[in-house]
Amino acid sequence: MDRRERVSAADDAPSTEGPACVCWPDPGQAGWNGVQERHDAVPDTVRAFRRRVRAWLDGGEIDEEIAESILLVVDEAVTNAVEHACPDWDCAVRLVAGPRACGGGVSVLVSDNGVWKPRGDPGFRGRGIDLIGRLAQRSSIEAGEQGTTVRMCWPVTSEG
Template identity: 35%
Template sequence: MISTYAPNISPRQAAVRRTRASGHAWPLAHRPEAAKAARKITQAVLAQWRVADEVADSVLLTVSELVTNAVEHAQPPLHLELSRNPGTRRVHIEVCDGGPAATEGDWAASCTRGEHGRGLQIIDQLTAAHGDHAEPGRAVHWADVAIAA
Protein backbone atom coordinates (compact mmCIF):
# COMPACT_ATOMS: atom_id res chain seq x y z
CA MET A 1 0.00 0.00 0.00
CA ILE A 2 1.25 3.48 -0.89
CA SER A 3 1.31 5.93 1.97
CA THR A 4 -0.11 9.42 1.43
CA TYR A 5 1.62 10.79 4.52
CA ALA A 6 3.43 14.05 4.04
CA PRO A 7 4.86 16.06 6.93
CA ASN A 8 3.23 19.35 7.94
CA ILE A 9 -0.11 18.78 6.25
CA SER A 10 -3.57 19.36 7.64
CA PRO A 11 -5.77 16.36 8.56
CA ARG A 12 -7.87 17.10 5.51
CA GLN A 13 -4.85 16.60 3.30
CA ALA A 14 -4.09 13.17 4.72
CA ALA A 15 -7.12 11.44 3.15
CA VAL A 16 -6.42 8.00 1.74
CA ARG A 17 -6.23 7.73 -2.03
CA ARG A 18 -9.30 6.06 -3.48
CA THR A 19 -9.58 3.29 -6.02
CA ARG A 20 -10.48 5.01 -9.24
CA ALA A 21 -13.34 3.84 -11.44
CA SER A 22 -12.17 5.54 -14.63
CA GLY A 23 -9.00 7.40 -15.45
CA HIS A 24 -6.51 8.58 -18.02
CA ALA A 25 -2.85 9.68 -17.97
CA TRP A 26 -0.88 12.03 -20.24
CA PRO A 27 2.82 12.88 -20.41
CA LEU A 28 3.57 16.62 -20.32
CA ALA A 29 6.63 18.53 -21.50
CA HIS A 30 8.59 19.79 -18.50
CA ARG A 31 8.43 23.49 -19.44
CA PRO A 32 6.19 26.49 -18.65
CA GLU A 33 3.71 25.63 -21.43
CA ALA A 34 2.82 22.41 -19.58
CA ALA A 35 0.19 24.14 -17.43
CA LYS A 36 -1.67 25.36 -20.52
CA ALA A 37 -1.49 21.91 -22.12
CA ALA A 38 -2.72 20.27 -18.90
CA ARG A 39 -5.68 22.68 -18.68
CA LYS A 40 -6.64 21.92 -22.30
CA ILE A 41 -6.51 18.16 -21.68
CA THR A 42 -8.44 18.51 -18.42
CA GLN A 43 -11.12 20.69 -19.99
CA ALA A 44 -11.74 18.09 -22.72
CA VAL A 45 -11.94 15.23 -20.20
CA LEU A 46 -14.29 17.14 -17.88
CA ALA A 47 -16.57 17.95 -20.81
CA GLN A 48 -16.65 14.27 -21.75
CA TRP A 49 -17.49 13.39 -18.14
CA ARG A 50 -20.17 16.14 -18.12
CA VAL A 51 -18.73 17.79 -15.01
CA ALA A 52 -20.57 20.98 -14.01
CA ASP A 53 -18.87 24.27 -14.94
CA GLU A 54 -18.29 25.42 -11.34
CA VAL A 55 -16.61 22.10 -10.47
CA ALA A 56 -14.65 22.18 -13.73
CA ASP A 57 -13.29 25.63 -12.82
CA SER A 58 -11.98 24.28 -9.50
CA VAL A 59 -10.43 21.25 -11.19
CA LEU A 60 -8.78 23.39 -13.89
CA LEU A 61 -7.25 25.79 -11.37
CA THR A 62 -6.02 22.89 -9.22
CA VAL A 63 -4.43 21.17 -12.23
CA SER A 64 -2.78 24.43 -13.26
CA GLU A 65 -1.32 25.00 -9.78
CA LEU A 66 -0.01 21.43 -9.43
CA VAL A 67 1.58 21.38 -12.89
CA THR A 68 3.12 24.84 -12.43
CA ASN A 69 4.62 23.72 -9.10
CA ALA A 70 6.11 20.64 -10.77
CA VAL A 71 7.67 22.70 -13.56
CA GLU A 72 9.09 25.26 -11.14
CA HIS A 73 10.24 23.03 -8.28
CA ALA A 74 10.76 19.49 -9.63
CA GLN A 75 12.67 17.63 -12.26
CA PRO A 76 11.25 15.70 -15.24
CA PRO A 77 9.51 13.55 -16.24
CA LEU A 78 6.08 15.10 -15.76
CA HIS A 79 2.66 13.59 -16.30
CA LEU A 80 -0.97 14.28 -15.48
CA GLU A 81 -3.50 11.67 -14.43
CA LEU A 82 -7.24 12.35 -14.15
CA SER A 83 -9.84 9.95 -12.84
CA ARG A 84 -13.25 9.96 -11.28
CA ASN A 85 -14.99 7.66 -8.90
CA PRO A 86 -18.79 7.86 -8.91
CA GLY A 87 -18.80 6.19 -5.47
CA THR A 88 -16.92 9.06 -3.83
CA ARG A 89 -18.28 11.72 -6.23
CA ARG A 90 -14.83 13.21 -6.73
CA VAL A 91 -12.51 14.04 -9.58
CA HIS A 92 -9.03 12.78 -8.67
CA ILE A 93 -5.98 14.62 -10.02
CA GLU A 94 -2.41 13.36 -9.89
CA VAL A 95 0.63 15.24 -11.13
CA CYS A 96 3.76 13.11 -11.05
CA ASP A 97 7.28 14.46 -11.43
CA GLY A 98 10.85 13.27 -11.05
CA GLY A 99 11.21 14.64 -7.52
CA PRO A 100 12.65 17.91 -6.21
CA ALA A 101 14.94 19.87 -8.52
CA ALA A 102 18.35 21.01 -7.29
CA THR A 103 17.47 24.61 -8.25
CA GLU A 104 14.27 26.61 -8.70
CA GLY A 105 12.74 27.13 -12.13
CA ASP A 106 13.37 30.43 -13.92
CA TRP A 107 10.08 32.02 -12.84
CA ALA A 108 10.31 31.06 -9.15
CA ALA A 109 13.97 32.07 -8.97
CA SER A 110 13.17 35.55 -10.35
CA CYS A 111 10.26 36.27 -7.97
CA THR A 112 10.21 38.14 -4.71
CA ARG A 113 8.66 36.44 -1.68
CA GLY A 114 5.27 38.07 -2.20
CA GLU A 115 4.99 36.99 -5.83
CA HIS A 116 4.57 33.27 -5.25
CA GLY A 117 3.85 30.71 -2.57
CA ARG A 118 0.06 30.81 -2.48
CA GLY A 119 -0.62 27.79 -4.71
CA LEU A 120 -1.16 25.30 -1.90
CA GLN A 121 -3.48 27.74 -0.12
CA ILE A 122 -5.55 27.96 -3.30
CA ILE A 123 -5.58 24.17 -3.63
CA ASP A 124 -6.61 23.83 0.01
CA GLN A 125 -9.66 26.03 -0.65
CA LEU A 126 -10.71 24.28 -3.88
CA THR A 127 -10.31 20.62 -2.95
CA ALA A 128 -11.92 18.08 -0.66
CA ALA A 129 -8.46 16.63 0.06
CA HIS A 130 -4.91 16.87 -1.28
CA GLY A 131 -1.43 15.70 -0.49
CA ASP A 132 1.72 14.15 -1.85
CA HIS A 133 3.92 11.15 -1.44
CA ALA A 134 7.18 9.80 -2.80
CA GLU A 135 7.49 6.66 -4.84
CA PRO A 136 10.72 5.18 -6.21
CA GLY A 137 12.06 7.72 -8.71
CA ARG A 138 9.15 10.13 -8.54
CA ALA A 139 6.90 12.33 -6.47
CA VAL A 140 3.10 12.23 -6.71
CA HIS A 141 1.03 15.33 -5.90
CA TRP A 142 -2.70 14.61 -5.76
CA ALA A 143 -5.98 16.38 -5.13
CA ASP A 144 -9.65 15.39 -5.01
CA VAL A 145 -12.33 17.88 -6.07
CA ALA A 146 -15.90 17.09 -5.02
CA ILE A 147 -18.46 16.76 -7.79
CA ALA A 148 -21.60 18.72 -6.96
CA ALA A 149 -24.56 16.54 -6.01
Protein backbone atom coordinates in the same frame (compact mmCIF):
# COMPACT_ATOMS: atom_id res chain seq x y z
CA MET B 1 22.04 17.85 -4.93
CA ASP B 2 23.00 14.50 -3.41
CA ARG B 3 20.69 11.84 -1.98
CA ARG B 4 20.86 13.16 1.62
CA GLU B 5 19.85 16.64 0.47
CA ARG B 6 16.91 15.23 -1.54
CA VAL B 7 15.56 13.30 1.48
CA SER B 8 16.04 16.28 3.78
CA ALA B 9 14.20 18.56 1.34
CA ALA B 10 11.37 16.01 1.04
CA ASP B 11 10.89 16.13 4.81
CA ASP B 12 9.91 19.79 4.38
CA ALA B 13 7.00 18.98 2.02
CA PRO B 14 3.86 20.63 3.34
CA SER B 15 0.79 18.78 4.38
CA THR B 16 -2.54 20.07 3.19
CA GLU B 17 -5.57 20.55 5.40
CA GLY B 18 -8.06 17.77 5.94
CA PRO B 19 -7.86 14.06 5.27
CA ALA B 20 -5.83 12.70 2.37
CA CYS B 21 -7.50 11.34 -0.75
CA VAL B 22 -8.08 7.65 -1.20
CA CYS B 23 -9.31 5.68 -4.19
CA TRP B 24 -7.79 6.78 -7.50
CA PRO B 25 -8.86 6.77 -11.13
CA ASP B 26 -8.22 3.45 -12.83
CA PRO B 27 -7.36 4.02 -16.50
CA GLY B 28 -7.53 0.25 -17.04
CA GLN B 29 -11.17 0.09 -15.96
CA ALA B 30 -13.66 -0.71 -18.74
CA GLY B 31 -15.37 2.44 -20.02
CA TRP B 32 -12.95 4.70 -18.14
CA ASN B 33 -13.41 8.37 -19.03
CA GLY B 34 -10.47 10.43 -17.92
CA VAL B 35 -7.06 11.84 -18.74
CA GLN B 36 -3.73 10.08 -18.47
CA GLU B 37 -0.70 11.81 -19.94
CA ARG B 38 3.01 12.24 -19.34
CA HIS B 39 5.11 15.08 -20.77
CA ASP B 40 8.54 16.55 -20.30
CA ALA B 41 8.60 19.20 -17.58
CA VAL B 42 8.83 22.23 -19.87
CA PRO B 43 6.71 25.42 -19.89
CA ASP B 44 4.55 24.20 -22.81
CA THR B 45 3.45 21.25 -20.65
CA VAL B 46 1.39 23.56 -18.44
CA ARG B 47 -0.63 24.73 -21.43
CA ALA B 48 -0.93 21.20 -22.90
CA PHE B 49 -2.29 19.75 -19.65
CA ARG B 50 -4.63 22.72 -19.16
CA ARG B 51 -6.13 22.20 -22.62
CA ARG B 52 -6.44 18.45 -22.15
CA VAL B 53 -8.11 18.77 -18.73
CA ARG B 54 -10.44 21.49 -19.99
CA ALA B 55 -11.55 19.25 -22.89
CA TRP B 56 -12.16 16.38 -20.45
CA LEU B 57 -14.14 18.61 -18.08
CA ASP B 58 -16.19 20.13 -20.92
CA GLY B 59 -17.14 16.66 -22.13
CA GLY B 60 -18.37 15.42 -18.77
CA GLU B 61 -21.08 16.00 -16.26
CA ILE B 62 -18.93 17.67 -13.63
CA ASP B 63 -20.39 20.60 -11.73
CA GLU B 64 -19.08 23.89 -13.18
CA GLU B 65 -17.67 25.18 -9.88
CA ILE B 66 -15.83 21.92 -9.22
CA ALA B 67 -14.62 21.85 -12.84
CA GLU B 68 -13.12 25.33 -12.46
CA SER B 69 -11.43 24.28 -9.21
CA ILE B 70 -9.97 21.19 -10.89
CA LEU B 71 -8.65 23.22 -13.80
CA LEU B 72 -7.04 25.78 -11.50
CA VAL B 73 -5.36 23.29 -9.16
CA VAL B 74 -4.06 21.16 -12.03
CA ASP B 75 -2.55 24.31 -13.50
CA GLU B 76 -0.94 25.14 -10.12
CA ALA B 77 0.42 21.63 -9.51
CA VAL B 78 1.87 21.29 -13.02
CA THR B 79 3.35 24.80 -12.89
CA ASN B 80 5.01 23.97 -9.55
CA ALA B 81 6.55 20.83 -11.04
CA VAL B 82 7.84 22.64 -14.13
CA GLU B 83 9.15 25.75 -12.36
CA HIS B 84 10.40 24.35 -9.06
CA ALA B 85 10.98 20.58 -9.15
CA CYS B 86 12.59 20.36 -12.57
CA PRO B 87 14.29 23.63 -13.52
CA ASP B 88 17.87 22.37 -13.76
CA TRP B 89 17.58 18.92 -15.32
CA ASP B 90 15.33 16.81 -17.51
CA CYS B 91 12.34 15.33 -15.78
CA ALA B 92 8.70 14.60 -16.54
CA VAL B 93 5.24 15.45 -15.24
CA ARG B 94 2.43 12.88 -15.18
CA LEU B 95 -1.29 13.63 -14.92
CA VAL B 96 -4.09 11.19 -14.18
CA ALA B 97 -7.59 12.62 -13.77
CA GLY B 98 -10.92 10.86 -13.81
CA PRO B 99 -13.71 9.23 -11.86
CA ARG B 100 -12.64 7.52 -8.66
CA ALA B 101 -12.46 3.75 -9.10
CA CYS B 102 -14.37 3.17 -5.86
CA GLY B 103 -17.27 5.28 -7.13
CA GLY B 104 -18.44 8.76 -6.33
CA GLY B 105 -16.42 11.76 -7.24
CA VAL B 106 -13.35 12.55 -9.25
CA SER B 107 -9.68 12.56 -8.40
CA VAL B 108 -6.55 14.03 -9.90
CA LEU B 109 -2.93 13.02 -9.47
CA VAL B 110 -0.04 15.20 -10.66
CA SER B 111 3.43 13.77 -10.17
CA ASP B 112 6.98 14.57 -11.20
CA ASN B 113 10.33 12.89 -10.85
CA GLY B 114 12.06 16.09 -9.74
CA VAL B 115 13.24 17.29 -6.34
CA TRP B 116 11.10 18.90 -3.64
CA LYS B 117 12.31 22.36 -2.69
CA PRO B 118 11.19 23.85 0.64
CA ARG B 119 8.99 26.93 0.42
CA GLY B 120 10.59 30.28 0.84
CA ASP B 121 8.94 33.65 1.16
CA PRO B 122 6.14 33.55 -1.42
CA GLY B 123 6.32 37.25 -2.25
CA PHE B 124 3.73 37.98 -4.91
CA ARG B 125 3.59 34.32 -5.99
CA GLY B 126 3.93 31.01 -4.24
CA ARG B 127 0.43 30.36 -3.01
CA GLY B 128 -0.36 27.37 -5.22
CA ILE B 129 -0.10 24.81 -2.41
CA ASP B 130 -2.48 26.84 -0.24
CA LEU B 131 -4.87 27.14 -3.17
CA ILE B 132 -4.80 23.38 -3.75
CA GLY B 133 -5.59 22.79 -0.08
CA ARG B 134 -8.56 25.15 -0.23
CA LEU B 135 -10.09 24.15 -3.57
CA ALA B 136 -9.81 20.37 -3.39
CA GLN B 137 -12.12 18.64 -0.94
CA ARG B 138 -9.19 16.40 0.02
CA SER B 139 -5.54 16.71 -0.96
CA SER B 140 -2.10 15.51 -0.05
CA ILE B 141 1.46 16.13 -1.17
CA GLU B 142 4.01 13.35 -0.97
CA ALA B 143 7.66 14.09 -1.68
CA GLY B 144 10.52 11.64 -1.72
CA GLU B 145 13.57 10.49 -3.60
CA GLN B 146 11.49 9.54 -6.65
CA GLY B 147 9.76 12.94 -6.93
CA THR B 148 6.60 14.63 -5.74
CA THR B 149 2.98 13.54 -6.05
CA VAL B 150 0.01 15.83 -5.48
CA ARG B 151 -3.29 13.97 -4.95
CA MET B 152 -6.62 15.80 -4.98
CA CYS B 153 -10.23 14.66 -4.95
CA TRP B 154 -13.77 15.97 -5.00
CA PRO B 155 -16.91 14.05 -3.98
CA VAL B 156 -19.47 15.44 -6.41
CA THR B 157 -19.27 14.65 -10.11
CA SER B 158 -22.49 15.84 -11.72
CA GLU B 159 -24.39 19.07 -11.96
CA GLY B 160 -27.75 19.08 -10.41
